[in-house]
Amino acid sequence: MNRREFMMNTAFLAAMPTVAAAQQAATANKPPVPPDDNPLRYPVKPLAIKTSRELTVAVVGAGSRGNVYPAYGKKFPGTMKVVAVADINPYRRDRMGDQWGIPAERRFNDYRDLLKAGENGKLADILLVTLPDHLHYDAAMKGMDQGYDMLVEKPMAQTEKECRDLLAKQRETGRIVGLGHVLRYAPYYVAMKSAIDRGLIGEIMSIQHTELVDKIHTSHSYVRGNWRNSKIATPMILSKCCHDLDIIRWFIGKRCTHASAEGEQRYFIAKNRPEGAPARCTDGCPHEKNCPYSSIRIYVKNRSWTAPLDPPPNATEEQMMEKLRASPYCRCVFACDNDQPEQYAAALRFENGVSVAFSYEALSPVGQRRTRVIGTKGMLEGGGIGFRFTELATGKYWDWNMKVQDVPGYELSGHGGGDLRLMRDFLVAVDTRDPSALTSTLEASIESHLIGFACEESRLTGRKVAVRV
Ligand SMILES: NC(=O)c1ccc[n+]([C@@H]2O[C@H](COP(=O)([O-])OP(=O)(O)OC[C@H]3O[C@@H](n4cnc5c(N)ncnc54)[C@H](O)[C@@H]3O)[C@@H](O)[C@H]2O)c1
Numbered sequence: 001m002n003r004r005e006f007m008m009n010t011a012f013l014a015a016m017p018t019v020a021a022a023q024q025a026a027t028a029n030k031p032p033v034p035p036d037d038n039p040l041r042y043p044v045k046p047l048a049i050k051t052s053r054e055l056t057v058a059v060v061g062a063g064s065r066g067n068v069y070p071a072y073g074k075k076f077p078g079t080m081k082v083v084a085v086a087d088i089n090p091y092r093r094d095r096m097g098d099q100w101g102i103p104a105e106r107r108f109n110d111y112r113d114l115l116k117a118g119e120n121g122k123l124a125d126i127l128l129v130t131l132p133d134h135l136h137y138d139a140a141m142k143g144m145d146q147g148y149d150m151l152v153e154k155p156m157a158q159t160e161k162e163c164r165d166l167l168a169k170q171r172e173t174g175r176i177v178g179l180g181h182v183l184r185y186a187p188y189y190v191a192m193k194s195a196i197d198r199g200l201i202g203e204i205m206s207i208q209h210t211e212l213v214d215k216i217h218t219s220h221s222y223v224r225g226n227w228r229n230s231k232i233a234t235p236m237i238l239s240k241c242c243h244d245l246d247i248i249r250w251f252i253g254k255r256c257t258h259a260s261a262e263g264e265q266r267y268f269i270a271k272n273r274p275e276g277a278p279a280r281c282t283d284g285c286p287h288e289k290n291c292p293y294s295s296i297r298i299y300v301k302n303r304s305w306t307a308p309l310d311p312p313p314n315a316t317e318e319q320m321m322e323k324l325r326a327s328p329y330c331r332c333v334f335a336c337d338n339d340q341p342e343q344y345a346a347a348l349r350f351e352n353g354v355s356v357a358f359s360y361e362a363l364s365p366v367g368q369r370r371t372r373v374i375g376t377k378g379m380l381e382g383g384g385i386g387f388r389f390t391e392l393a394t395g396k397y398w399d400w401n402m403k404v405q406d407v408p409g410y411e412l413s414g415h416g417g418g419d420l421r422l423m424r425d426f427l428v429a430v431d432t433r434d435p436s437a438l439t440s441t442l443e444a445s446i447e448s449h450l451i452g453f454a455c456e457e458s459r460l461t462g463r464k465v466a467v468r469v
Helices: 003-014 017-027 064-068 071-075 090-100 111-117 133-145 160-173 187-197 215-224 242-252 295-301 317-325 418-432 442-461
Strands: 055-060 080-086 126-129 149-152 177-179 204-214 256-262 343-350 355-364 368-375 378-382 386-391 397-401
Touching (some): 071 080, 071 418, 111 133, 242 355, 242 368
Antiparallel strands (some): 256 343, 368 378, 386 397
């Protein structure tokens, strides 16, 4: 979450008096202390662990996510280290290789080379699959056959059949396989789940959950970037929203039986390309000044979202322009090969009668997830950082709110602390051979993917679709 999004989130929460007080305490660098009668506990696990030995990791895909999880080993030395890497991008391959002192013979180009090299014995205890969506399946199937325990980024695969194959392979091989559903590990969601499980709101009646994606994030990832096209990556409901579906399924703890969904690609399409706009912003667009999606402003002037350009440190404006021109990110947002809808509205029905209204919005001024869980005894309502529990009978309310980044160890852990918490729990699972240390195994998370496929089928056919669990 960037600073602007954080400010918007806190503005939303500042409307709640006790939350504002809690935030004041947080800014003073002291985690807020709940009043004695606050039934919302602070189940924030310490991030640090001690493993019985230093676990070794082979990373396939040393891009953004491939660097997120190994950061745990740098923060808590002795727990894990990266000993092999594969990336078709030589800059990223060597960046990781140099960072971890990996010898040349363990730096591979394609992930298949790394997996072949391990044929007579694995190269490491753990395989970290942080490749693009369309390669997860192949890498994970092969990796399990070779005896790797692994952490696979979400979405696990591109089709329903592939997801089922992965689960079958995991059961056959008995490997420990964690999935990158990092929100399950973020203290905010852990605290909400704990409130639900302790019965504070009674039985869940319904959930309303909205994911707002900042418009620049949308343009970067879902119009110009890696997830722009459902056939190249996965449909939006999986590539972006499998996190949301997963949280919803996890909260309810029952099967989803039916899904119906609406949503269209209506804005980032050729029809809306302004008169005279060239196919690339870098070719002298007359609308550059007023276009919020000017790639020159985003990447060169503001230097935001620059990771996929691999800019050299302290790059000059000319160097950035050169990088931009050579990348797909210079394209006019109305002249891309994208097919993802800009809004998604899904209605889900669960076997216990709970109904869920889920929506996704791509043209938001902020990035935020908003959740309301209504139960027979009370309601939980939150905006991603803090949430409020209101008791139905008395109208009394209590707030859970903490800046997780202020909790020692959690500094720099993305997704509300979930990124490194997942790595922590995954290492515990591998070290102790106990997959129950994880909440997001293939077994636990496959259903949210199946809900996503049902939503997409419904969106495309206009029919209500049964979730085939
Ligand atoms: N859990 C989350 O919240 C979260 C957030 C963002 C992305 N993701 C998922 O993580 C995955 C990776 O995303 P990212 O943002 O790190 O992307 P990225 O493009 O930064 O990283 C992917 C890397 O894979 C490399 N690669 C591509 N083909 C390869 C091959 N054949 N062999 C070896 N390396 C290859 C690329 O060069 C790149 O460096 C995606 O599936 C994405 O959906 C998850």
